[in-house]
Amino acid sequence: MASQTDIPPSSQDAAERPIRERYEEVKARIAAAAQKSGRRESDIVLVAVTKTASMDQIRELIGFGQLDLGENRVQQLQQRAAQIDEYLTRRRDMPSSSASKLPQQVRWHMIGSLQRNKIKKTIELVRLIHSVDNLRLAEDLQLAAEKREKPVEVLIEVNVAEESSKHGIAPAAARHLVDMIDTMLSLKPRGMMVMAPNTSDRDVLKRTFTRARELFDEIKRAGFGGDRFDILSMGMTNDYEVAIECGSNMVRVGSAIFGKPAIEESTDDD
Numbered sequence: 373m374a375s376q377t378d379i380p381p382s383s384q385d386a387a388e389r390p391i392r393e394r395y396e397e398v399k400a401r402i403a404a405a406a407q408k409s410g411r412r413e414s415d416i417v418l419v420a421v422t423k424t425a426s427m428d429q430i431r432e433l434i435g436f437g438q439l440d441l442g443e444n445r446v447q448q449l450q451q452r453a454a455q456i457d458e459y460l461t462r463r464r465d466m467p468s469s470s471a472s473k474l475p476q477q478v479r480w481h482m483i484g485s486l487q488r489n490k491i492k493k494t495i496e497l498v499r500l501i502h503s504v505d506n507l508r509l510a511e512d513l514q515l516a517a518e519k520r521e522k523p524v525e526v527l528i529e530v531n532v533a534e535e536s537s538k539h540g541i542a543p544a545a546a547r548h549l550v551d552m553i554d555t556m557l558s559l560k561p562r563g564m565m566v567m568a569p570n571t572s573d574r575d576v577l578k579r580t581f582t583r584a585r586e587l588f589d590e591i592k593r594a595g596f597g598g599d600r601f602d603i604l605s606m607g608m609t610n611d612y613e614v615a616i617e618c619g620s621n622m623v624r625v626g627s628a629i630f631g632k633p634a635i636e637e638s639t640d641d642d
């Protein structure tokens with residue numbers, strides 16, 4: 373009979389294994405899934421989603437060479453970007469040998485829905501915005517980006533599964549939105565972002581990701597989005613392997629690396 377001090381294996385899993393181990397496992401699974409679809413690990417970009425991570429964990433991950441980081445709320449993104457910047461600057465000024473391996477900068481990704489009053493802050497901080505899903509938002513981004521030298525790179529978030537609860541533009545309207553964005557001088561459409569239904573049903577996941585891939589290829593083939601429409605951001609902790617097998621080349625993984633959050637938090641206030 374089990375004693376009270378026995379720890380069930382599941383609670384030992386994500387929460388207590390060292391972050392290095394969890395990170396290496398995610399990388400290995402990405403490599404295996406890439407190989408299954410005839411690609412290499414280096415063809416897939418891993419965005420580590422830090423929304424539930426501590427600053428220590430983020431610093432540790434950067435030390436392993438992880439440069440692409442994602443947040444879904446602008447306020448937290450702003451705080452963390454500033455803290456990481458300061459940390460990297462401070463470390464660079466130190467004569468230790470480990471500091472020389474740290475990057476100059478990390479690359480932040482905005483993966484959550486973007487409110488109009490947060491646009492200005494966001495475009496100064498991020499490498500890629502994953503969540504553009506309507507023309508109005510694109511127009512506001514264009515206005516805010518007008519004075520920049522480099523265009524703001526964006527993905528079109530598409531609600532491929534057509535769930536009423538989800539953000540994202542309807543698949544039938546996606547091509548037109550990409551085309552409109554491509555005419556905006558300070559925006560660059562780089563691809564699509566898709567979220568699958570919250571399920572472990574492999575068939576549903578496969579169907580969703582395959583539809584996404586087909587839509588992505590169709591838009592690309594039609595020449596909408598110009599010559600650099602080449603990013604398909606899909607796959608999270610529960611489904612990144614399926615997503616890669618279906619053609620994803622960018623995955624956004626949080627809890628598999630940092631552990632599950634203690635409390636489910638809402639993502640709508642910011």
Ligand SMILES: *Cc1c(COP(=O)(O)O)cnc(C)c1O
Pocket residue numbers: 421423444483484608609610624625626627628
């Ligand atoms: C939180 C979040 C993720 C990561 O989710 P995990 O299940 O923790 O991997 C990916 N994409 C978006 C848009 C998110 O908000």
